Amino acid sequence: MSAKFDLNDNGVVVVIGSGAGGGVLSNELAQKGIKVVCLEAGGRHLPQDYQNDEWASFGQISWLDARTTSGDWRVSKDFSGLPSWIVKAVGGSTTHWAGASLRFQEHEFKVKTVYGDVAGASLLDWPIGLSEMEPWYAKAEKNLGVTRTNGIPGLPGNNNYKVFEAGAKNLGYKNVHTGRMAINSEPRDGRTNCQQAGFCFQGCKFGAKWSSAYSDIPKGEATGNLEVRTHAQVLKIEHDAKGKVTGVIYADKDGNQQMQKARIVAVAGNSIESPRLLLNSASSMFPDGLANSSGQVGKNYMRHMTASMYAVFPKPVRFWRGTTMAGIITDESIHDPSRGFVGGYELETLALGVPFMAAFLDPGAWGRSFTSAMDMYENMAGLWIVGEDMPQETNAVTLNNDVKDQYGLPAPNVHFSDHPNDIAMRNHAWGQAKKLYDSVGATRTYPTPPYPSTHNLGTNRMSAKPRDGVVNKWGQTHDIDNLFVSDGSQFTTGAAENPTLTIVALAMRQADYIAKEMAARTI
Numbered sequence: 001m002s003a004k005f006d007l008n009d010n011g012v013v014v015v016i017g018s019g020a021g022g023g024v025l026s027n028e029l030a031q032k033g034i035k036v037v038c039l040e041a042g043g044r045h046l047p048q049d050y051q052n053d054e055w056a057s058f059g060q061i062s063w064l065d066a067r068t069t070s071g072d073w074r075v076s077k078d079f080s081g082l083p084s085w086i087v088k089a090v091g092g093s094t095t096h097w098a099g100a101s102l103r104f105q106e107h108e109f110k111v112k113t114v115y116g117d118v119a120g121a122s123l124l125d126w127p128i129g130l131s132e133m134e135p136w137y138a139k140a141e142k143n144l145g146v147t148r149t150n151g152i153p154g155l156p157g158n159n160n161y162k163v164f165e166a167g168a169k170n171l172g173y174k175n176v177h178t179g180r181m182a183i184n185s186e187p188r189d190g191r192t193n194c195q196q197a198g199f200c201f202q203g204c205k206f207g208a209k210w211s212s213a214y215s216d217i218p219k220g221e222a223t224g225n226l227e228v229r230t231h232a233q234v235l236k237i238e239h240d241a242k243g244k245v246t247g248v249i250y251a252d253k254d255g256n257q258q259m260q261k262a263r264i265v266a267v268a269g270n271s272i273e274s275p276r277l278l279l280n281s282a283s284s285m286f287p288d289g290l291a292n293s294s295g296q297v298g299k300n301y302m303r304h305m306t307a308s309m310y311a312v313f314p315k316p317v318r319f320w321r322g323t324t325m326a327g328i329i330t331d332e333s334i335h336d337p338s339r340g341f342v343g344g345y346e347l348e349t350l351a352l353g354v355p356f357m358a359a360f361l362d363p364g365a366w367g368r369s370f371t372s373a374m375d376m377y378e379n380m381a382g383l384w385i386v387g388e389d390m391p392q393e394t395n396a397v398t399l400n401n402d403v404k405d406q407y408g409l410p411a412p413n414v415h416f417s418d419h420p421n422d423i424a425m426r427n428h429a430w431g432q433a434k435k436l437y438d439s440v441g442a443t444r445t446y447p448t449p450p451y452p453s454t455h456n457l458g459t460n461r462m463s464a465k466p467r468d469g470v471v472n473k474w475g476q477t478h479d480i481d482n483l484f485v486s487d488g489s490q491f492t493t494g495a496a497e498n499p500t501l502t503i504v505a506l507a508m509r510q511a512d513y514i515a516k517e518m519a520a521r522t523i
Contacts, residue, residue, distance in 0.1 A: 002221040002228070005037050010261035012037045013514070014248055015268060016234045016277070019092020020503040021487035022268030023212025024143070026228070027220035028511030034518065036226045037260055038217075039250055041233040041269075042088035045095065046214055050203030054353045057202035061095060063088040066411040067272070068400050073416045074449045084303065084414070085453035086270045090230060091213025093270065094500070096202050096453075098325035099181040099209045100348060101146040102497035103137050106130040107335050108343075108388065111493050114335060115342040120419055121390035122300055126492040127464040127473040136505040144182035144210045144504065145189060153185045154178045155194055158322025160349045163313070163381040167436035168329050168347075175330040179348070182210035182500070183323060189215065196322040199353055232258075235407055237265055237281040237290055237483070245290075245483045251407055264514065264523060266475075268486040268507075271301060271456035275397045275489060276412040278460070278470075291460070291477035291485075294467050298397040300458040301414065302494040303450075305387035305422040308350055309430060310361070310446040311437035312376040319351040319381050332432065333387075333496040341424040344496045345387025347433060352382070360451050373446060381437065385429040386455070388496045390419035397459050455499050460489040474513045475506060482523045486510060 005012050013029055015022045018040040026038040042061070051057045063086045069076040087093045107114045109126040117123075141149040148154050155178045157165065168176040183204070184193045194208040207214055220226035231253030238259070239245045247261040267274045275298035279289035289297050327349030334344050352360065354377060361373060395417065399410035418426075430447040437445050463469025466478035475490050477483045486507055488499050495502075517523045 003035070003224050003226060005035060005227050007258060007260050009035070010246070011035060011263050013264045013266065014039060014260055014262035015266045015486070016248065017092055017268035017270070017487065018090050018217060018228060019087070019212060019268065019270070019487065020094050020500045021507045022266065023091060023094065023216050024504050024507040025266055025268065025486045025511050026226055027216035028508055029514065030220035030223045030225035032511065032515045033225060034515060036220070038226060038228045039232040039234055039248065039260070040090050040228060040230050042090065043230050044090040044213070045203070047203065047205050047207045050205050052197065052199045052205060054199070054202060054356050058085070061087045061089045061203070066403050066405045068403055068411060068413045070413060070415045071395070071417040073418065075452050076416070079452045082452045084272060084456050086272065086456065089213070090217060090228060091211045094211040095213055097500060098201060098498065099183045100325055100328070100498040101141065101144055101180050101182045101501040104130065104133070104495040104497055104502055105333070108493065108495035111343070118342055118390060118421060120392060121421065122393045123391065124461070124463060124468055124492050127462055133505060136509045137501065139508050140501050140505040143508070144501070145184055146501070147179065147181045147183065147185050148177070149180060155181055155183060155185050155323050155326040156196070157327065158196065159317045160319035160322070160351055160381050161327035163317060163440055164327045164349050164383060167440045170439035171432065171436055173329050173331045177328065178326045179328045181323070181326055183326070184208040194323055198320045198322060198324065198351070200324050233407070234277060235280070235409060237277065239283065239285065239290070239480070243285055243480060245480055264482045264484065266484040266486045270487055271459045271489040272397050272412050272414060274485060274487055275459040276399065279399050280409050291470050291479045291483060293479050294469060296461065296468070296470050298459050299393045300391040300461055301395040301397055301416060302389050302391055302457040302491070303416060303454040304457070304494055305345060305385070305389040305425050306450045306454055307385045307426050307430060308382060308448040309385070309433035309437065310380050310382040310448060311442035312373065312444045313379045313381065313442055316378045317381045318378060320353065324351050325349055325384070332429070339428055341421045341428065343388035343421070343425065345385055345425055345429050346496055347429070348384045348386065350382045350384035361446060361448060373444070383433055385426065385433065386496065386498060387425050387429065388494050389422045391458055391493055392419055455488065455494070457488045457491040457494045457499060460485045461492045462490050463492065475510045484510065484514070
């Protein structure tokens with residue numbers, strides 16, 4: 001039975017957000033007997049509510065509050081109010097994700113040491129390494145039921161994968177398979193196996209794909225230690241005269257402001273909303289925002305180096321059938337500067353539905369080239385490119401005081417411009433993807449620039465020294481002992497891999513730390 005805690009209960013841990021970070025943290029703390037109030041800005045949508053329709057789903061679960069963009073990225077020009085597709089619902093973006101669950105490599109935690117100085121990049125080593133993370137990765141893989149770990153078989157390959165794999169082998173790639181996916185290949189954890197229905201980013205109708213919405217959160221609620229409040233958008237974090245946080249002010253579903261007291265506050269609102277909340281919580285004691293003595297809150301926004309490649313073939317592929325992203329080539333994720341850039345990238349299978357293909361194809365929405373491509377939709381194969389982008393201090397989430405949200409608060413502005421390393425990596429990846437598809441008889445290829453939907457990382461980064469970042473190795477803010485960050489905004493650098501497994505592993509590790517510190521009464 002879900003718990004119900006009093007607004008004046010100052011013994012609870014308040015977790016802001018219920019996605020890969022906040023949802024997992026809430027459950028892990030509840031399992032340890034700790035009282036948790038999880039505040040989720042959106043509603044609760046479960047598999048029976050999900051829609052296998054990209055546009056309809058977008059309207060149902062997206063974070064559509066006021067937001068602005070700047071910088072030279074295509075998103076700023078073409079989708080200026082939508083710098084990223086993040087979800088406003090219980091489960092956060094774990095209701096809209098591919099399921100790819102990959103560990104970072106050792107060198108990706110130590111990029112400043114391994115890559116050296118890269119002009120224009122604010123590279124920094126993480127204050128943790130792979131050896132420290134390995135046991136937590138193992139726990140996260142078990143929690144998510146990641147295929148190809150713990151004896152769980154891989155998913156079957158669909159037609160899109162078969163084209164992808166044949167091309168990979170023609171290019172001499174050695175590491176190609178249907179991925180390490182948080183999607184059941186066989187029934188597990190009370191959930192069925194993947195039904196290969198396709199169009200499955202926007203919520204798995206069968207619950208085969210892991211989501212904190214219907215995995216971790218119900219388990220946490222069953223302990224009696226977790227209360228999830230939906231339609232509860234946090235507006236400000238409060239603190240006392242000593243600088244300790246004391247609770248949060250949030251707007252409830254009727255727009256009324258409520259104050260929930262707290263012993264500890266953990267911010268897990270994604271890399272755009274988390275720094276925005278810290279900045280909007282400025283006070284006379286913290287005039288630049290909470291946890292911002294370094295001036296690093298909102299800085300070093302990363303969204304991965306992304307792009308895609310679609311190819312047309314003489315015969316039908318029907319690439320939308322089956323799991324959308326169950327295919328990966330990892331050969332290019334090494335660090336090999338002889339390619340003309342530092343860091344690496346992954347190639348992963350991808351299919352878009354007709355509306356999104358029409359919106360994002362390049363050239364899109366007009367002309368003979370576009371219409372002839374859409375005519376060949378049934379004969380298409382596709383892949384997504386995801387690589388390590390360079391952190392830059394100038395890529396940042398700031399407050400736009402000229403644009404207010406529905407609560408009268410300054411909206412976030414997301415500024416992003418590619419680093420030359422990102423551009424060199426993207427061009428290399430496009431070249432390899434074209435060769436891959438040409439090798440299996442493609443008649444045309446379409447290199448497609450980044451979409452608004454991406455992995456949002458950085459903006460509250462981990463650092464060994466307080467002056468270099470926002471949080472320490474536990475996600476605990478350098479400035480305020482009882483204030484934590486629990487999402488991808490704590491990433492020091494982005495690595496080549498999809499980030500969710502690392503967010504989950506860090507949340508499980510953070511829960512362990514918080515429980516120990518609470519027991520010792522140090523926070």
